[in-house]
Structures are given as C-alpha cells and as structure tokens.
Amino acid sequence: CRCLLEDESALLKHECAYCLGQIQDTHAIPVLNRVLANTDEHPMVRHEAAEALGAIGAHQSLDVLKKYLSDGNKSVSETCLLAIQRIEYLLNKTKDLITDGSSVPFKSVDPVPPLRCDESDISKLDRYRDRFPEFTLLSREFRHEVAYVLGQMQNPSTVTQLAANLADFDENEMVRHECAEALGAIATNDAQQELNKYIKDSQRVVRESVEVALDMSDYNNSEEFQYANALK
CATH class of the missing domain: 1.25.10.10 (Leucine-rich Repeat Variant)
Known part of the structure; x- marks a missing residue:
C-alpha cells in the first residue's frame, strides 16, 4: 500500500x-x-x-x-x-x-x-445496456476496457486498430496505455514494431507502458515458464 x-x-x-x-x-x-x-x-x-x-x-x-x-x-x-x-x-x-x-x-x-449472451437473453442484454447508458463508443472508460479485452484475447487481427489508437496523440493516455499493453500481450512482430515507435513518447504513462509491453512481448516469444522470474 x-x-x-x-x-x-x-x-x-x-x-x-x-x-x-x-x-x-x-x-x-x-x-x-x-x-x-x-x-x-x-x-x-x-x-x-x-x-x-x-x-x-x-x-x-x-x-x-x-x-x-x-x-x-x-x-x-x-x-x-x-x-x-x-x-x-x-x-x-x-x-x-x-x-x-x-x-x-x-x-x-x-x-x-x-x-x-445466448439468444434467449437478448431482452436481458437490452436491460443491461439501459443500466449503463453512459458507456458509449465515445467513452474513454469503454475504449480502455475494450483495449484490455483485446489484449487478453491476443488476436493478431486487432493489432491495426490498437496501433491506430496508440498513435492518436489526441486519445486519452489511459486508453493509449491499455493499447500499448494489449500490443505487448499479442506480441507479434507487427505489434513490436508499433510499440518501438513510442519508446520516447511525451506522456510518461504511455512511455512506461510501452517499456513494459516490449518486455512482455519478449517473454511471450521466449521459452521462459514464468514472466519476470526472480529466482534466476
């Protein structure tokens, strides 16, 4: 703490x-x-x-x-x-x-x-949306959570969109941070190339996130069993 x-x-x-x-x-x-x-x-x-x-x-x-x-x-x-x-x-x-x-x-x-989310629950999905009307595609909180989920999915097809949001200097830094970490989790060559562009980003949160993401990417492409293994 x-x-x-x-x-x-x-x-x-x-x-x-x-x-x-x-x-x-x-x-x-x-x-x-x-x-x-x-x-x-x-x-x-x-x-x-x-x-x-x-x-x-x-x-x-x-x-x-x-x-x-x-x-x-x-x-x-x-x-x-x-x-x-x-x-x-x-x-x-x-x-x-x-x-x-x-x-x-x-x-x-x-x-x-x-x-x-099965078909029988469509009405419940609508009710859920009604409870959270503030969370539109324009919400930085929503975009941040979407970037996190895309990183967890680790699908290379999302690299282009994540890279576009990371490259947007008008984007909220919390969203850019999450896009960087998602790219690190996906860990393809394309993702690494995009991350390397922002090692010296003007926003400290983004800069540090890129550093962590590149480290994660190296781990994901290695044969190491555990990330940041302190026992070595």
Missing part, C-alpha cells in the same frame, strides 16, 4: 491498485479511499482505485464512491458508477439479469459481472 501512496510512477500505482482489487482484501479500503479522494493524483490511478473498491465489493464503499459520481474527470466518475453498480449487484443478487460468475472459467475480478 505504501507504493500506492508514495511512488512517482502513475503506471506502477495504477497496477498496485489493480492488484489490491483482485485480491479483494478489505484492509486496503482506507488506502484506496485516500487515493480516490486525492484530486491531485493522476486520473488513471484514481480510476483504478475506484475500480478496486468495486472489485472488493464492500457495502461501506458505496458512500465514498457516490461522492465522486460527478467528479470533474470523466474516467473517475464513470468508474465510480460501474463500481457502485457492481457492489449493489453483489448486495442485491439480481441474478435474473446477470450470472453469479460461478460457471465462468476466468478467475479475474471484473468491473461488472458476466452477462449471459
């Missing part, structure tokens, strides 16, 4: 907040609250703190998250909305809308619970 409060790297603090949300340790809530409340903090870090509070899912976080629904930074306000919706789902168990996650093979704690 000290890293989250004291380190100079927004990228590292963002990753620390993400990890705290994934382990769902309620002892992290006070620190995450402090980060979210700090309007001088990088928006990407505040966004991840809000998302982590939603991932932990404690009732006590609702009042804190509601304070920032009208935050001046849209990435923060949108994430608070998602986090509130997730906690309310966990509290109310509205399983008629979304699954409880017990049959989902992935172990990550996602911003929203999974939605059934």
Whole structure:
C-alpha cells in the first residue's frame, strides 16, 4: 500500500491498485479511499482505485464512491458508477439479469459481472445496456476496457486498430496505455514494431507502458515458464 501512496510512477500505482482489487482484501479500503479522494493524483490511478473498491465489493464503499459520481474527470466518475453498480449487484443478487460468475472459467475480478449472451437473453442484454447508458463508443472508460479485452484475447487481427489508437496523440493516455499493453500481450512482430515507435513518447504513462509491453512481448516469444522470474 505504501507504493500506492508514495511512488512517482502513475503506471506502477495504477497496477498496485489493480492488484489490491483482485485480491479483494478489505484492509486496503482506507488506502484506496485516500487515493480516490486525492484530486491531485493522476486520473488513471484514481480510476483504478475506484475500480478496486468495486472489485472488493464492500457495502461501506458505496458512500465514498457516490461522492465522486460527478467528479470533474470523466474516467473517475464513470468508474465510480460501474463500481457502485457492481457492489449493489453483489448486495442485491439480481441474478435474473446477470450470472453469479460461478460457471465462468476466468478467475479475474471484473468491473461488472458476466452477462449471459445466448439468444434467449437478448431482452436481458437490452436491460443491461439501459443500466449503463453512459458507456458509449465515445467513452474513454469503454475504449480502455475494450483495449484490455483485446489484449487478453491476443488476436493478431486487432493489432491495426490498437496501433491506430496508440498513435492518436489526441486519445486519452489511459486508453493509449491499455493499447500499448494489449500490443505487448499479442506480441507479434507487427505489434513490436508499433510499440518501438513510442519508446520516447511525451506522456510518461504511455512511455512506461510501452517499456513494459516490449518486455512482455519478449517473454511471450521466449521459452521462459514464468514472466519476470526472480529466482534466476
């Protein structure tokens, strides 16, 4: 938690907040609250703190998250909305809308619970969209999450679009960061070539993300069993 409060790297603090949300340790809530409340903090870090509070899912976080629904930074306000919706789902168990996650093979704690998408659930999908009208293609939060998913899929066909968003200097740096990491996960030669163009990017978050992405790409193309193996 000290890293989250004291380190100079927004990228590292963002990753620390993400990890705290994934382990769902309620002892992290006070620190995450402090980060979210700090309007001088990088928006990407505040966004991840809000998302982590939603991932932990404690009732006590609702009042804190509601304070920032009208935050001046849209990435923060949108994430608070998602986090509130997730906690309310966990509290109310509205399983008629979304699954409880017990049959989902992935172990990550996602911003929203999974939605059934077979044909019989089309009306439920529409209801789900109605609950989140703010999340359009124009939303930086939406684009950021899409980039993350594309990285998890590791499909080379997405390199062109991810590279285009990374190359867009008018794009939000949180989205560019996620595009860089997605390219690192895909790890094709084309993806590496695109990443190398931004090693000296003017935005520190993007620059550091590219460095991490290139390291991930090297690992994905190696025969190493474990990434960043400290035992060697």
